[in-house]
Amino acid sequence: MRTNFASKYFLRVSYLIQFKEIVTSIMIALFVTITIYIVLYVFIEVAKRKFLVENAFSRNVAHVSTGILSFFLPYYLMPSQIVVLMLLIAGLLFYTKRARLLPGIHVTGRKSFGEIYYPLGIGVSALVCLPGNIVSFQFGIWILTLSDTLAGMIGGRFGGKKISFWSKEKTVKGTLSFFIMTFIISGYYFFIIGKFNMVEIFLLTFILTFIEFILVSGLDNLVLPVLASSLFMLLV
Template sequence: MFEIESIGTLSLQLAVVSLWLGGIILAAEGIYQYTHISSEVVRKIVHIGTGNVILFAWWLEIPAWVAIGASAVAATVALLSYRFEFLPGINSIGRKSLGTFFYAVSIGVLVACFWPVGHPEYAAIGILVMAYGDGLAALIGQHFGKHPYRFWGEKKSVEGSLTMAMGAYFVSILILIDVRGNSWEVWAVSLAIAVLATVLEAFSKLGIDNLTVPLASAGLAFFLSQWF
């Protein structure tokens, strides 16, 4: 009976995650194919939407091996899509980037690091800082960025970077307050995460920020929270 219940629970968990991810990707491709919305906006819809899968994994208590396996599959699909171009709405960005691949890898790495020690909240911080911070920063920067600058050869805008910092800050605060309660340490840790994430996001050559921002944000959140 226990094994049947476990299989049933796991099946339900996978169904919820699969429906969420599949729905986002199909909706994004439909928007790209049948509307005049730019591919960058479509990519950021997927970017933000898929990032929330880490919350499903946390709240539904999906086993680490399942989440890691899913991220490996997603990373493989991302690499194949670059080669065979069967997801144009997600990968058509006008520059060489492995961002989708790095994004999938970062989820697997963070789950592998924080699920076994019983702190999935730090994995959630890493992924959601990237999902909301970078996703909104790109949209704001492209449409409202009036003060451009270059960082290690990458063109950014002050408006986009401020959006990244604010997104990272509020994501971190919401999660840490929920887990640890409201305190000055939580606000200080969130500020440190926001600063680090913004600096790393400014350097996004080949989409490497999709890996560095989640890993560094989660690592810093864990270290500072333990230290305080």
């Protein structure tokens, strides 16, 4: 009787220790990851001030760097951890925006909350896709990271003819750049999963380009990764 009780007691203690170890490892992974993001943003701000680069360039660097880091999150964080991480980052960026601490990331020539919507979009995408559809999650990340950034760079640097929508203007070159990059990314992903359908690729590209065109104030950063991931899952 005593032996049976003792064995059950030690078994429970063993489970408790394992649980604590798991929780500790989760907290460490989360802490290390958010620290990496913070160091990245601080480094970008310091580099911007040292080399006197334009805000648009530093924002693009932050945009791409955040996307690349987020691409690998499903390999070592659970979906719930990713969501918590992105909420923390969004809260941090909201604070720094109000406190005017990271102008290299926040300051633009227009009213925008895109840098805050960005992690929120990734978090929602993680809820939708993970853990079962890592490829779909990563597809949405690349659309946000590459297509959206390229559109902003081309449109901002080369300008050209503009189209007005909802009292906002977007350049034809920027929109065309988004379409081309999205078409390339979509084609690549459809190819690697063995379902290369040109009609579906074009349809997906057109829908995402249209949504990017009509959204203003940085809302594309919130909507694009979620929509891209969802449509990709639906089509494949």
